[in-house]
Structures are given as structure tokens and as C-alpha cells.
Amino acid sequence: MKNKKTGIIVGVIALAALIAVMAVVFILNRPAASAGGKNITIEVTGSEGTTTSYAVSTDAEFLKQAMDETDGLTYSGTESEYGMMVEVVNGEQAIYAEDNAYWAFYVNGEYGQYGIDSQPVTDGDTYSIVYETAAAE
């Protein structure tokens, strides 16, 4: 009985310690976002294949804020466990369950590793928002 109690206490301490270690790992290695003036390009390619390009000067650290600041670019979506799931861009909807399509995000042509909430904005980068259908996968 005493051994079981000790085991549980050790477990609770181990969980708290691991959370602390992971918090330190995150702080030391988190996606590097730099404050200050940055010039970036945001491109939106709709279902017709037409691309609209926006040259943006921003202080935003993450893409979502830069998108919010971009004149002429509108978007909306729903919050999910993976961050914001973008569903409508410039009035065009891509909800998988309804449209069999989704909005894909690329950074300098590479598939984005982060959601728009955590994608760092870097000077000179191009962020592409592309309408993609499931069949194209």
C-alpha cells in the first residue's frame, strides 16, 4: 500500500517535472518570430487558379496578424484543436466536408509546418494560400 502511494507521488512529480522540462524546451526552441518592419508577400490562389498577390509591410510576428492587416484580404474559419482552420478566403469557401476542398498554406513554396496562429513571419518570405481539392492530393 505504501509502495503504491510512493509510486503515485513519484508519478505526479514526474509529470510536473516533464511539463516543466518541455516548457523550457519550447521556450528555447520555439518558432522564431522577429518583431519589427518586415516586407512579405501573401498570395491567394482560388479554385479557378487565379492568383492575387498582396505586398505587405508588417510588424506582425505570426501570419494570422499579417493576414488581418492585409488590405483586400478577407478570411474566416473555425477554431480547432490544431489552431484556426481557415475555411473562407476572399469570399471563396473550401470546407472539406461540404466542398471536398481545403485551403492549403505554403511558405516559399514549401508546405507550411504550422497553423496561421503559430507560423512566424519572416522578412522577404512569400506565404501562399491555395485552394486545393482532395483529388489533387
Place this chain on the structure above:
Amino acid sequence: MDKKFEIKDIAYIGMAVALIETCKMALAYLPNIELTSFWLIMFTLLLGWKALIIVPIFVAIEAGLYGPHVWVIMYLYVWPILILLTHLFRKNGNVLFWALLSGFFGLFFGALCTPAQIIFFTKPETLDAALKAGFAWWVAGIPYDVAHAIGNFSIMFVLYTPIRIAVNKLKTFSH
């Protein structure tokens, strides 16, 4: 527990999937606070290894709702790990043990998903690039993993006792 699937097992599995999906939708606005781990643990305590069948059904519904993506593959191997761990420790009746198991599972969720992210999504050309991409992806998700761990621990701590009593009663009725 009978090794063969019976009608009541199919009914329990249907209930499990409905509960998991409903709770997931209800809590969708809270990143990584979920009852999926809790229900999978509880239904594993009820159904044993048969609870494994819940995972592909639940994943198929999720894929139908949100579209197939790399997380479909992640879910298909990560959730069964929780079921197998639960089945291994099924005789334990300590609420703190289950809260810890659920908490650790939440904390390691991102790490467990990382191999699939590297293999199916990042498509790196070298092992070094693969490890770097995987590490970056895991690090970006640490805040969500921590929230997942705290959420899982708290939910299990609060709900374990009443639901375990219900599970034990159902087991008694079944035999």
C-alpha cells in the same frame, strides 16, 4: 470478458463513438481539452481489447467531417497505444494512477504523432532534415501537449470514480 463480439459489445461501441464525437465537438473551442482519452480508457475497462474497434470508426467519422489528412494516420496508431496501455493496467483502481496515465498520454501525444508527420507530410530528403523537421513540429506543439496533459489529468481525476462505478455495474449486468 468474452473473446467474441456480441450484440451488446456492438451497442457499447456505438455508444462510445457517439460519446467521443459529441464530447469532441462540444469541447472543440478549447484546444486539446478533450474527453476522447477519458472515454477510450473507460470503454477499454468495460470492453477490453474489443475497444480497439472504436478507433477506426471514430477516425472514419472524423475524416468524413474534416477531410482526410495526416492526422488520420496518427490517430490510427496513437489512440490504440492508449487502449493497449489501459488494457495492460486494467486491474488498477487508483484514480490518481489513471489521471497520471491519461496526463502522460496527453503530454506525449505530439511526440507520438511526430513520426507520421515526418514520414507522410514533411517528406525530408535526409535523416538529419527529417529529425530537424520533426523536432520543429513537436516543439511548436508543446503548449498544446501541456494543455492536453493538464486537461487529461484533471478530467480523469474528476470523472474517474463515478464512471468507473458505472463501468463495474455494466460489467456485472453483462455476466
